[in-house]
Amino acid sequence: MSSGTSGKHTFIPRDADTIRRASYSIAKNLVSMLYPFWEYNMVMYKQTDPSGTNLWVGKAGAVFTELAREVRVGTKIRITPKMVRLSMGGARSFIERIEGRIIRSIAKRHREKMVDDFINLLEEMEKKDVKLGLIVQPSFMNMIMKILEQRSLKFNFSKNGAMLTGGGWKISESERIPHEGYREKVGEFLSIPDERILDLYGMVExxxxxxxxSEGHYLHIPYSQIYPMVLDENLEPKGYGEVGRFAFLDSLASSYPGFIITGDEVKLLEHCPVCDRPGPVLEPEVKRAKGEEVRGCAEEMRRLFSISED
Structure with a gap:
């Protein structure tokens, strides 16, 4: 499940076969894009513990824990749908408003421990000179880099570091950071090269x-699994090279109809302009369509742990 700024949950009834197909697809896409850097004998940091939540931001990444010899996780508290709803402003009574304040207070303290644990991990892995794969949400990493700047800390993972961001960049435009600027900041503080700082675009549906x-940071669509489309304001298909609302047919879903019209605005290209991988791609910058509420798993975690706060 996932939710938007209204706090209303999107619930997707996935059966075991659908989950297995999704896990395989996500894992294959990650490893192939980071090959040959990615190997089993490495350490991976995953910001959200998949065993502690039914949110898709956690469950979708459960397979990642099988892709590395050692896995460290950030969140060590169980995240329930009610916690997310209250953090997104969905309190339905005076009692729930009080509960929401308590939850945010606990989450902020947990956030402070997450930050310290993450920086300790960077120090440890830099000293050990081992490969480190970071799977994080953009707002969390932004916060980390602000703290590294305040503490005058920088690390060198030019040889041993890779990063995958996921969960969504669809936050308010005032807080939005272009992908190129984000990669420059990561390079400044962690020395991870551009070609190993990748983003994953997906959604609970x-x-x-x-x-x-790695060549141009275009979002590659697994064309054997989903059929992508771009729609105009009348929900009519548009051609390649045009901007519109993203829609797709998902062949991996067997427990619900996989015919989805999203609230995202994208530009769909027939082929990647910079690499020879087959299939259509999206341009890197994905935005919310006009009039759509802010949604995304990263937004849920940002609100829950007050990540944007100083």
Missing amino acids: CNTGMIQC
């Missing part, structure tokens, strides 16, 4: 992830 290529 979709059973795969579209991951950027």
